[in-house]
Amino acid sequence: xKDKKNKSLRYRLLWPIRNEKWQPITIPVAxxxxxxxxxxxxxxxxxxxxxxxxxNLFQGxxxxxxxxxxxxxxxxxxxxxxxDAMTPLVFASLAVAxxxxxxxxxxxxxxxxxxxxxxxxxxVGYSGLDxxxxxxxxLLVGMVAGGLMGxxxxxxxxxxxxxxxxxxxxxxxxxxxxxxxxxHMYYIDPISRQSKYITExxxxxxxxxxxxxxxxxxxxxxxxxxxxAILIKxxxxxxxVGFEIKAVGSNRNAAKYTGIKVGSNTxxxxxxxxxxxxxxxxxxxxxxxxxxxxxxxxxxGFDSIAVALLGNSHPIGIIFSSFLISIIDQGSTYMSxxxxxxxxxxxxxxxxxxxxxxxxxxxxxxxxxxxxxxxERKDSES
Amino acid sequence: xxxxxxxxxxxxxPLFIMAIGGIYSEKSGITNLALEGFQGFGAxxxxxxxxxxxxxxxxxxxxxxxxxxxxxxxxxxGFSVIHAVLSIKFKANQVISGVVINILALALTTFLTTQINxxxxxxxxxxxxxxxxxxFTIDALANIPVIGAVFTNVYPFQVIIIVIAIFAWYxxxxxxxxxxxxxxxxxxxxxxxxxxxxxxxRFSAVLISGLLSGLAGMCFAYSISAQFSxxxxxxxxxxxxxxxxxxxxxxxxxxxxxxxxxxxxxGGMYIAxxxxxxxxxxxxxxxLPYVVTLLLLIFFSKSNRAPRALGEIYDKGKR
Numbered sequence: 001x002k003d004k005k006n007k008s009l010r011y012r013l014l015w016p017i018r019n020e021k022w023q024p025i026t027i028p029v030a031x032x033x034x035x036x037x038x039x040x041x042x043x044x045x046x047x048x049x050x051x052x053x054x055x056n057l058f059q060g061x062x063x064x065x066x067x068x069x070x071x072x073x074x075x076x077x078x079x080x081x082x083x084d085a086m087t088p089l090v091f092a093s094l095a096v097a098x099x100x101x102x103x104x105x106x107x108x109x110x111x112x113x114x115x116x117x118x119x120x121x122x123x124v125g126y127s128g129l130d131x132x133x134x135x136x137x138x139l140l141v142g143m144v145a146g147g148l149m150g151x152x153x154x155x156x157x158x159x160x161x162x163x164x165x166x167x168x169x170x171x172x173x174x175x176x177x178x179x180x181x182x183x184h185m186y187y188i189d190p191i192s193r194q195s196k197y198i199t200e201x202x203x204x205x206x207x208x209x210x211x212x213x214x215x216x217x218x219x220x221x222x223x224x225x226x227x228x229a230i231l232i233k234x235x236x237x238x239x240x241v242g243f244e245i246k247a248v249g250s251n252r253n254a255a256k257y258t259g260i261k262v263g264s265n266t267x268x269x270x271x272x273x274x275x276x277x278x279x280x281x282x283x284x285x286x287x288x289x290x291x292x293x294x295x296x297x298x299x300x301g302f303d304s305i306a307v308a309l310l311g312n313s314h315p316i317g318i319i320f321s322s323f324l325i326s327i328i329d330q331g332s333t334y335m336s337x338x339x340x341x342x343x344x345x346x347x348x349x350x351x352x353x354x355x356x357x358x359x360x361x362x363x364x365x366x367x368x369x370x371x372x373x374x375x376e377r378k379d380s381e382s
Numbered sequence: 383x384x385x386x387x388x389x390x391x392x393x394x395x396p397l398f399i400m401a402i403g404g405i406y407s408e409k410s411g412i413t414n415l416a417l418e419g420f421q422g423f424g425a426x427x428x429x430x431x432x433x434x435x436x437x438x439x440x441x442x443x444x445x446x447x448x449x450x451x452x453x454x455x456x457x458x459x460g461f462s463v464i465h466a467v468l469s470i471k472f473k474a475n476q477v478i479s480g481v482v483i484n485i486l487a488l489a490l491t492t493f494l495t496t497q498i499n500x501x502x503x504x505x506x507x508x509x510x511x512x513x514x515x516x517x518f519t520i521d522a523l524a525n526i527p528v529i530g531a532v533f534t535n536v537y538p539f540q541v542i543i544i545v546i547a548i549f550a551w552y553x554x555x556x557x558x559x560x561x562x563x564x565x566x567x568x569x570x571x572x573x574x575x576x577x578x579x580x581x582x583x584r585f586s587a588v589l590i591s592g593l594l595s596g597l598a599g600m601c602f603a604y605s606i607s608a609q610f611s612x613x614x615x616x617x618x619x620x621x622x623x624x625x626x627x628x629x630x631x632x633x634x635x636x637x638x639x640x641x642x643x644x645x646x647x648x649g650g651m652y653i654a655x656x657x658x659x660x661x662x663x664x665x666x667x668x669x670l671p672y673v674v675t676l677l678l679l680i681f682f683s684k685s686n687r688a689p690r691a692l693g694e695i696y697d698k699g700k701r
Contacts, residue, residue, distance in 0.1 A: 046497075105477060107415075107620070156676075156679075156680070160679065160680050160683055160684065161683050161684055161686055162676075162679045162680070162683045162686075163627045163683070163686070163688075165415075165620075165623065165624070165627065166623075166624040166627050166628065166675070166679065167676065167679075169617070169620045169621065169623070169624050170624065170672040170673075170675055170676050171672075171676075172617075173617070173668075173669065173672045174669045174672050174673060177665045177666065177668045177669045178665070178666070178669060180662075180665045181662055181663070181665040181666045184661075184662035184665070185662055295665070302481070302484070302485070303485065305481045306478075306481055306482060306485055309475075309478045309481070309482075342493060342496055342497060344489065344492050344493035344496060345493060347485075347488070347489035347492070347493070348486075348489045348490055348493050350485070350489065351482065351485050351486035351489040351490065352486070354481075354482040354485060354486070355464075355468075355482050355486055358468055358472075358474045358475070358478045358479050358482050359468065359472050359474055360474075361472070361473055361474055361475070362471075362472035362473055362474060365473065
């Protein structure tokens with residue numbers, strides 16, 4: 001009898017994630033909550049106030065107002081920097097998601113970003129073209145460069161059966177070293193030890209725009225990121241191409257028997273994925289930074305894998321998951337200066353969120369089991 | 383010429399032992415992208431215990447090598463429990479689990495390193511200094527031309543790795559456990575029908591990969607980098623995965639792939655130095671191992687085949 005009661009209590013505790021229709025949303029939200037609780041415990045153990053810390057985190061990200069601002073700064077400027085940092089993450093996560101849908105694992109987003117960012121920098125960034133031509137050209141170069149590099153990966157897989165994980169890892173290293181060589185030889189800024197800054201006209205972030213007593217950075221790519229996310233959703237859910245890509249991803253052999261061309265769809269998915277990574281690259285290197293640090297692959301390409309998965313590889317989900325991850329990332333500096341907690345705790349929180357959301361399938365399974373038992377219990381009682 | 387062999391071997395062997403761990407895990411049917419995280423976390427635990435014990439006992443940190451190695455193996459194995467539990471018990475997607483573990487390992491170890499440095503040593507540092515482990519030369523054999531270099535300036539861990547690798551080869555191909563492990567990755571139903579628990583075999587395979595990765599991570603920390611910091615996450619775990627796929631999930635071809643990486647890496651460095659080019663040119667020679675790999679793969683990967691049940695969650699009811 002007692003056991004029965006326990007079960008029904010457990011069942012009742014699970015009420016927020018019981019509805020299967022909402023599970024794609026409720027399970028990530030639940031895992032986010034659980035990881036914040038876990039982080040709160042860690043912060044408590046360090047002898048700090050977790051609520052204070054989380055509050056600072058949101059203040060730093062421009063979601064909540066800070067107590068004081070430097071000249072020309074406000075919550076709005078902080079929020080715009082958040083969007084600025086979020087833009088490449090959205091593109092990169094979309095790149096991972098499209099490849100995942102085709103059953104491919106694009107671990108080379110970082111390399112594709114670097115290659116396209118570098119090409120856009122040397123072709124457009126130093127050209128002195130007018131903004132009206134330069135900015136679209138940057139996007140185009142980024143998309144084409146990334147798409148070609150992704151396409152190469154798909155082609156090698158299709159033609160020579162080379163595993164995409166190996167190719168992308170190799171290309172990551174090759175891009176990293178070759179580009180480092182060219183930067184050191186031709187484009188180095190001797191003071192910053194990075195590539196020379198690109199012209200303002202080619203930048204995808206408008207820096208220090210003065211509006212009503214505020215100086216803000218306006219990320220032009222952000223709107224585009226949202227539009228592209230919606231387009232990708234449309235492509236995957238409503239078009240033949242999207243259907244075929246997903247069919248190849250869920251079962252290659254079945255797709256082959258139904259007459260879908262597995263090879264060309266593999267290449268196509270990688271071209272799209274690479275193109276998106278290229279957009280991530282140009283919004284990253286030609287947006288906020290305007291310069292490239294040689295021999296460094298951004299960790300963003302790897303984080304995006306996790307962000308895509310947190311968003312269920314769903315374009316709209318990705319917008320939300322990258323928003324959340326960017327908040328934690330951006331807010332961490334302010335949090336560490338205000339609450340005296342090390343900045344690295346932010347990445348630990350992110351890691352925990354991802355860890356708990358990876359258990360999603362298990363939670364789903366457990367909940368449906370509990371549900372069945374609950375029905376049985378009710379049957380036996382009546 | 384000798385330096386190519388010496389440096390190449392000391393890089394290739396840790397890579398090889400990590401790849402063997404990967405082979406164990408993937409042969410049992412568990413995709414393992416978490417090698418990078420395992421080796422980093424293992425090296426962290428090893429370095430931490432070395433630093434703490436050296437601090438308490440007053441011994442030199444370089445002498446703590448074997449202690450560190452032991453703890454690194456335990457640490458790597460402990461951390462790999464997460465991957466095993468997530469992908470076997472919780473039936474999570476194995477790729478997701480692997481990626482998450484890599485991110486978590488990097489975040490946790492950087493956070494803990496700074497935190498522990500501040501708490502225990504009162505220093506604002508994000509690394510544990512370790513130094514380089516001592517090397518030895520077998521005089522009798524070192525004078526043989528060309529292959530003598532194999533016996534010159536050897537790190538002790540290279541010997542350990544070779545012994546473990548031979549043992550691992552024996553277990554995987556010549557024992558009942560190895561047979562069952564390989565069968566779990568090809569046709570888990572048959573293993574189950576024989577009355578053996580698939581989950582238990584896969585669990586132990588993942589733990590073995592964690593143990594060997596921890597060992598490899600510690601070797602890197604005590605040789606190339608001479609310290610533990612977030613710089614340990616150089617992507618060698620991914621390189622090991624590339625090597626094992628290149629080696630078609632078999633131990634001996636994987637050794638060849640690792641040696642290729644090692645020698646191409648040290649060879650590229652050597653050429654750049656010998657030609658006395660400006661330092662920027664080193665970068666161009668650094669791509670050598672990766673380009674060679676890609677080219678070779680074009681010729682050799684037609685027949686490559688992953689274990690049939692790799693990445694699939696084992697479902698008893700499935701036919």
